[in-house]
Amino acid sequence: MGEERDDLAALRAAIAACRICRDQPARGAEDRLPHEPRxxxxxSSSARVLIAxxxxxxxxxxxxxxxxxxxxDRLRxxxxxxxxxxxxxxxxxxxxMGFCFPGYDAHGSDLPPRRECAPYWRTSVMAAMPQVELVLAIGHYAQRWHIGPDCPKSMTATVVGWRRYAMRNAMPAILPLPHPSWRNTGWLKRNPWFEAEVLPFLRERVGLLIV
Structure with a gap:
C-alpha cells in the first residue's frame, strides 16, 4: 500500500467522526438515526475504480x-x-451515498440513504480521489448523483442506457448497475441483457483498471 496522503487521512478521520445523521436538532427524534453511527x-489515493x-x-x-x-458476494x-x-x-x-446503516422501514426493508450525507460529503470525497476513472453507480441514489440532472427517473431506464454513461468522453465514466441484493433476482431474470451485455464490459473494464 502506498504512502498515505495527509489530506486523505484527515478526510477519513472526519468521516469516522461524523454524526450529522444522528444529531439533527431541527428534526424530531423519529427522524434521527436509530443507532450509534458507524x-x-x-x-483511496490510487484506486481507479470507485464503487458507489x-x-x-x-x-x-x-x-x-x-x-x-x-x-x-454477488457484486464480487x-x-x-x-x-x-x-x-x-x-x-x-x-x-x-450514505455512510451509515439507515435502519429499517415498517416492512423490514432497509431505508434509503440518509439525505444529509451526500450533500455534506460527496463533493469532498470525489475531489480527494481525482484518479478515479470509473464509477460503478449501484442503485438509483448513486446514479442520480453521479449522472446528474440528465439521469432517467427509473433505475431500469438508467441501466438500459449504460453505454451513454460508461463510454462517454468525460471522466470519470459512470457505469450504472442495479443493486446486487438478492431482492433483485427477479429483475435480473426479467432483464437477461444485463448479464449478457453489461457484465462482460464491467469485468473487462475493471480488470484493466485494477492491475
Whole structure:
C-alpha cells in the first residue's frame, strides 16, 4: 500500500467522526438515526475504480466492512474478483451515498440513504480521489448523483442506457448497475441483457483498471 496522503487521512478521520445523521436538532427524534453511527467508507489515493453504493446494511454496520454480506458476494461475482482484491484499497475505493446503516422501514426493508450525507460529503470525497476513472453507480441514489440532472427517473431506464454513461468522453465514466441484493433476482431474470451485455464490459473494464 502506498504512502498515505495527509489530506486523505484527515478526510477519513472526519468521516469516522461524523454524526450529522444522528444529531439533527431541527428534526424530531423519529427522524434521527436509530443507532450509534458507524460510517463505512473506503477512500483511496490510487484506486481507479470507485464503487458507489447506497448505504450499509445491518451486517456491514456490525462489521464495519463494506459489502460484507450476500449483496457483496454477488457484486464480487459480477466483478469477477476475489475478496482479497475487493478489499484492496489500492485497487478499489468503496464509498456509498450514505455512510451509515439507515435502519429499517415498517416492512423490514432497509431505508434509503440518509439525505444529509451526500450533500455534506460527496463533493469532498470525489475531489480527494481525482484518479478515479470509473464509477460503478449501484442503485438509483448513486446514479442520480453521479449522472446528474440528465439521469432517467427509473433505475431500469438508467441501466438500459449504460453505454451513454460508461463510454462517454468525460471522466470519470459512470457505469450504472442495479443493486446486487438478492431482492433483485427477479429483475435480473426479467432483464437477461444485463448479464449478457453489461457484465462482460464491467469485468473487462475493471480488470484493466485494477492491475
Amino acid at each position: 460510517p463505512v467508507a473506503v477512500i 453504493g447506497q448505504a450499509p446494511g445491518l451486517r456491514v454496520h456490525e462489521s464495519g466492512l463494506p459489502f460484507n454480506d450476500a449483496s457483496g 461475482q459480477w466483478l469477477a474478483v476475489d475478496r482479497e482484491t475487493f478489499y484492496d484499497r489500492d485497487k478499489l475505493a468503496i464509498v456509498p
